[in-house]
Amino acid sequence: MSADWMGCRVSLDCGGLGHFQGIISKVNLEDQTITLKTPFQNGLPCKYPQITLGATDIQDIKILESKEQVESQVKEVDRVESSVVIEKRKNKPNTRKGSSEPREDKKTAGPQPLMSIILENSGKHTGARSSPKKATEEGYRGRTYSNGGSRTPNRYERMRMKDEDCFSPSVYDMNEEFDFEKNLALFDKQTVLAEIDQELSNKPDIIRLVDCNRRAPEPKYKNDENVLGNVVPEYRQIDTGEVMETEYVTDTGLVVPAISAQLREQLLTVLEEHGFGLSKQTELMGRAATDLCLQLLGGQHRLAANNTHQLPLAVFLCGASRSAVFGLSAARHLAGHGVRTQVYLPETGHNTAVLEQELRLYRLTGGKVVTKAKDLPKTSVDAIVTALEDEEIWSQQRIQPWHRAAVAWAEGLKAPILSLDPPPELPVFATRMTLVSMLPLAHPAQCGKLYLANLGIPKNLFKEVGIKFSSPFGAKFVIPLHPM
Numbered sequence: 001m002s003a004d005w006m007g008c009r010v011s012l013d014c015g016g017l018g019h020f021q022g023i024i025s026k027v028n029l030e031d032q033t034i035t036l037k038t039p040f041q042n043g044l045p046c047k048y049p050q051i052t053l054g055a056t057d058i059q060d061i062k063i064l065e066s067k068e069q070v071e072s073q074v075k076e077v078d079r080v081e082s083s084v085v086i087e088k089r090k091n092k093p094n095t096r097k098g099s100s101e102p103r104e105d106k107k108t109a110g111p112q113p114l115m116s117i118i119l120e121n122s123g124k125h126t127g128a129r130s131s132p133k134k135a136t137e138e139g140y141r142g143r144t145y146s147n148g149g150s151r152t153p154n155r156y157e158r159m160r161m162k163d164e165d166c167f168s169p170s171v172y173d174m175n176e177e178f179d180f181e182k183n184l185a186l187f188d189k190q191t192v193l194a195e196i197d198q199e200l201s202n203k204p205d206i207i208r209l210v211d212c213n214r215r216a217p218e219p220k221y222k223n224d225e226n227v228l229g230n231v232v233p234e235y236r237q238i239d240t241g242e243v244m245e246t247e248y249v250t251d252t253g254l255v256v257p258a259i260s261a262q263l264r265e266q267l268l269t270v271l272e273e274h275g276f277g278l279s280k281q282t283e284l285m286g287r288a289a290t291d292l293c294l295q296l297l298g299g300q301h302r303l304a305a306n307n308t309h310q311l312p313l314a315v316f317l318c319g320a321s322r323s324a325v326f327g328l329s330a331a332r333h334l335a336g337h338g339v340r341t342q343v344y345l346p347e348t349g350h351n352t353a354v355l356e357q358e359l360r361l362y363r364l365t366g367g368k369v370v371t372k373a374k375d376l377p378k379t380s381v382d383a384i385v386t387a388l389e390d391e392e393i394w395s396q397q398r399i400q401p402w403h404r405a406a407v408a409w410a411e412g413l414k415a416p417i418l419s420l421d422p423p424p425e426l427p428v429f430a431t432r433m434t435l436v437s438m439l440p441l442a443h444p445a446q447c448g449k450l451y452l453a454n455l456g457i458p459k460n461l462f463k464e465v466g467i468k469f470s471s472p473f474g475a476k477f478v479i480p481l482h483p484m
Contacts, residue, residue: 007067010036012053013060018042023070025050034058237470238439246442248450248481254472256452256481258442261391261424266465267438274461278325278354281455285437286329288453288478289385289420292433293334296383296416303338312382313340315415317406319388319397320348320355323421327387328358330420335365342368344376346402373405381413386431387420394423419447439467440481450481 005024012020012034022036032055039046065073153161221227236255246258259267271277297303297312316331318324324345331341343362351359363369370376388406389397397403407428410417416432424441431448437455454473462469473479 005034007070008063009065009070011062011064012036012058013062014053014057015059017053017057020051020053021064022051026052032056237468238472239468240439241466241468244442247484248440249484250472250479250481252472252474255484256440256472259439259467261441263465263467264391264438264441267462267467270461270464271457276457276461278322279357281437282325282329282354282358284455285326285420285435285453286333288451289326289330289418289435290333290337291478292418292435292451293330293383293385294337294339296418296432297339298382302382308338311338311340313342313377313380314383314385315376315381316341316343316385317388317410318343318345319390319403320346320351321387321390321393321397323387323390325352325355325358326420327385328355328362330385331367332358332362332365335362335367340367341365342370342377344370344373344406347371348402373402373409376409379413381415384410384413384415384417385420386410386417386422386429389423391423394425398428417448422447435478445483450483451478452481453478 005027007023007025009021009023014020018041020036020039020041022039024034025037026035028034033052034055035050035052037050039048039051233253235249235253238255238257240257240259240263242257242260242263244258244260248256248258250256271281293314294303297314301307302312314331314334316327318327328343328345331343335341345359359369386406388403410429417429419427419431419434421436422431422434422443424443426444426446431446433449433451434443434447435451435453436443437453438457440450440452443450452472454471454477459469459471
């Protein structure tokens with residue numbers, strides 16, 4: 001029974017292994033295996049001349065050609081190859097020297113290896129390159145040179161041979177033309193389109209192919225334009241839980257609400273409990289006040305190396321208050337920039353430990369400290385920084401002699417004034433800038449341009465007093481606030 005299958009060309013479906021095609025050369029009933037020669041796997045030739053497959057791997061088998069059909073095809077191929085070899089040998093001239101008659105082939109005509117046929121057709125077994133110059137009845141002819149014979153071509157001849165290889169006609173007959181109309185008639189376009197329309201009509205949810213191919217024109221973007229979808233920004237990111245009439249807005253449009261004095265006191269208490277006391281706040285407020293004071297003094301032009309003969313002078317008016325600590329710290333920072341500084345600090349007799357510490361540090365800069373207003377300079381003052389009043393006892397401080405004397409001295413000058421963390425009341429003199437920390441109070445418009453300093457307070461500390469806080473500073477350390 002197994003002999004009936006020998007020599008048949010079959011197609012085997014092996015499931016996960018793929019599809020195999022080949023000619024059966026052996027069937028082993030004991031091992032339940034089948035061997036294929038000249039095998040193909042999934043349409044590609046296998047690396048091995050024969051493969052053996054088990055019956056457990058074969059899911060389906062189909063006979064493509066019987067043994068007689070396979071043998072007839074092999075004989076037909078052998079006959080065609082033999083006729084081609086015989087015809088070529090008959091038409092081949094005798095290349096031996098001194099012989100005018102064609103050389104008879106002593107070997108009998110028969111099938112030869114494919115490489116020998118290629119060599120005979122290409123003419124590589126002769127001494128000269130045989131690239132065609134013009135098609136003849138035989139289909140090719142060898143190259144000739146100006147002096148005849150077979151030799152190594154010179155440079156000009158090699159260039160001419162390259163041109164002939166590229167532009168000369170093919171060695172094979174191309175008399176038979178391809179019939180485009182006949183092949184185009186094999187494709188029935190109307191029938192194919194009708195089948196597509198019928199299939200789409202049964203599925204209304206499927207969009208037609210032509211509609212899918214219609215692509216909307218892509219928008220054009222600038223080199224600095226964001227191609228991603230823009231997220232709608234939320235400008236009110238700070239919620240204090242209070243209803244205040246005064247609100248401020250930053251340069252980027254973020255809303256910063258004002259807080260009450262009571263909420264500010266609660267926030268200061270929480271900061272003290274967590275170790276974020278006045279000493280830590282002082283350095284940051286002093287740094288922020290220095291930036292604003294440098295703007296009032298004229299910036300880098302007044303502090304250039306070739307302008308040391310007229311260094312600017314800044315006077316700091318400090319009282320016995322929390323803001324006075326910020327003023328001494330700012331005077332120390334400003335002295336580090338090469339600015340001449342002078343501090344007015346009256347003798348009240350109840351200075352805090354932090355204030356005394358900042359005073360000692362400032363004295364190390366070589367700056368001058370005066371306790372009476374009459375010792376302050378009368379002219380040539382470039383900027384004035386006031387830190388005279390506290391939020392709680394500002395009304396009592398304004399009636400003190402040292403406060404009145406300082407105000408009278410400042411009113412007699414035309415220097416710009418920077419106020420540090422003042423109470424939310426009308427100022428006693430015209431102020432150019434006002435610097436506040438944490439969150440602003442409801443300051444009047446007479447306080448000048450309002451600035452907010454970033455002290456680096458964690459947002460969870462704001463949360464302990466009921467404030468939902470999100471930083472409005474962005475890439476800046478000090479930001480201006482504009483009234484809404």
